Amino acid sequence: MNDLQNIPAVDSLLKTGTAQNLSALYGRELLLQALRGTLENLRAAVQSGKDISIPNTEKILADTERTLQHWLEPTLKPVINATGIILHxxxxxxxxxxxxxQAMQAAAAAYSNLEFDLAAGKRxxxxxxAEELLQRLTGAESALVVNNNAAAVMLVLSALARGKRVIIAHSQLVEIGGGFRxxxxxRQSGAKLVAVGTTNRVHTADYERALQEESAALVLTAHHSNFKIIGFTTEPELSEIAAVTHSAGLPLVNDLGSxxxxDTAVFGLKHEPTVQEALAAGADVICFSGDKLLGGPQAGIIIGRADLLDKIKRHPLARAVRADKLCLAGISxxxxxxxxGEATAKVPVWKMISIDSAAIRQRAESWRQNLNYGEVIAGKSMVGGGSLPEESLPTWLLALPVKKANQFLSKLRSLPQPIIARIExxxxxxxxxxxxxxxxxxxIQSLRKLLP
Structure with missing residues (x-):
């Protein structure tokens, strides 16, 4: 018991100058929680019979400060992406x-006309x-921004096909990251799925037959954004599906994804269907992401026919998935x-895609020279983010022949600003x-500290 009696009381610790400084930094209530936790751990150690000495006041407060720092350390933090995966x-x-x-900061730092008509002076x-910008950029009649593309697809189906049949190819019943199927x-939207064709082969006749046999609300197509079907395959062009769909008097909804x-082909990649092409091919409603190849903040964007977008905007779910002011400012x-015409010069995703291979090699060489370690080797970068599956860009890598590579990666991740690399x-x-x-x-500074 004598050892327990030697543990200082909370009140006496709070009177110290160190504790008062901690209180000013972290707040009295949080300090109390951390301090009590430190003392409880100390009492438990003494009662367990461990041969320990009671730390002095400063040591107790130092332990408490480390606890406070741990509690308040952000779990979401910036990292350096050295993987070569652009949309990771x-x-x-x-x-x-x-x-x-800058636009997002301006929207966050002050009041805005988020839901206020400045000309009319009312709600x-x-x-x-962002609607007018999307109209001008794509040629669509109307547009809506929501919080992500999964929400966009859900909203469109809920507004246009709840309780009704939706025709889609077997080959497009996809699952993307995070279990989005x-x-x-x-099913969640209330639409009833009618799958046509087979996994590897779908023909326009499959759509025609389904449209004759089923009373449907629309036809849905989903772009193969994160996988390929190769070999004995057939799938109609979007324009062909649009023609069959419109002949039946129904709208075509295209989940374009990326x-x-x-045009990605300009940069040595396989051509990825663009939003403008989908619209020109006859899609009546198109859904796509804001934070993939568009290169903006997370968002789901819906463009298309004004009469269909009006129904979508009025649906109750539209309020639940609406974009906030930061998203709208950032997308705009x-x-x-x-x-x-400055996307390749200003949008980081496109700057990374379009950067000259010689410039990458020069930087990799500069890293090697500064470290006086490793070698520069040819490699491949990936677009990632569920876009352009198996497509890569030639690049140059700094390769470090370190012992225990996985352990080295762990050390990189534990840096104050973590560096994420890979093993090859x-x-x-x-x-x-x-x-x-x-x-x-x-x-360079971080690697110098870790290298032998």
Whole structure:
């Protein structure tokens, strides 16, 4: 018991200058919680019979401060992406342009006309924000921004096909990351799935037969954004599906997913269908992501016929999945880059896709020279983010032949600003394509500390 009696009381600890400083930094109530926890742990250690000495006041308060720091350390933190995967879903997908960040900060730092009509001086609608930009950019009659593309598809089906049949090809009953399955989304929306064709072969006749036999609300197509079906395969062009659908007097909804507004083939990649092409092919409603190849903040974007978008905007679910002011400000700023023809110069995703291979090699060589370690080797970057499956871009990697590569990756992840790299041929490799040039000094400084 004597040892327990030697543990200082909470009140006496709170009177110290160190505790008062901690109280000013963290707040009295949080300090009390942490301090009591430290003392409880100390009492438990003494009562367990362990041979320990009672720490002095400063040690107790130092332990308490470490607890407070741990409690308040953000779980969401910036990392350096050296994997070469441009749209890395686990690392937040698309980084944002400087102008997009400025627009979002301006919207967050003050009041805005989010739902206020400045001309009329009365309540307005948030759905108007970004709509005109999307109309001008794509040629669509109407547009709506929601919080992500899964929500966009759910909303469209709920508004246009609840309790009714929706025709879709077997080959397009896809599952993407996070367990998002088209059949599940259709079920939750209240739509009734009618699958046509087979897994590997679908013909226009399959759609024609289903439209004759079934009383449907619409036809849905889903882009193969994160997988390929190869070999003995057939699938009609979107324009062919549109013609059959329109002959039956029904709308065609296209879940495009990736949201490409530029031709990826220009940059040595397989052509990814663009939003503009889907509209020209006859899709009446198109859903796509804001944070994939569009390169903006997370959002789901719906464009298409005004009469169908009016129904979608009026549906009760539209309020539940609506975009907030930061998203609307960010999407608008990102779209302006495309309208001004500066996406490859300003949108980080497209800057990374379009960067010259020689420039990447030069940076990798600079890293090696500064470290005086490793070698520069040829490699491949990936677009990622459920876009362009199996497509890669030639790149140059800094390869470090370290012992215990997985342990080295763990050390990189534990840095104050974590670095995420990968292992290739038992070496830890770093791809400059996805590392911002301004991060180069930190990468070199961090590696110097970890390398032998």
């Amino acid at each position: 879903t686990n690392l937040g997908r698309a980084p944002l342009s400087a102008e997009t960040l 307005g609608k948030r759905s108007v924000h 088209v059949p599940d989304v259709m 949201g490409a507004l530029l 700023a990102t779209l302006i880059h495309y309208l001004k 041929d038992e070496q830890v490799v770093f791809d400059p394509r996805t590392v911002f040039p301004a991060q180069d000094p930190l990468v």
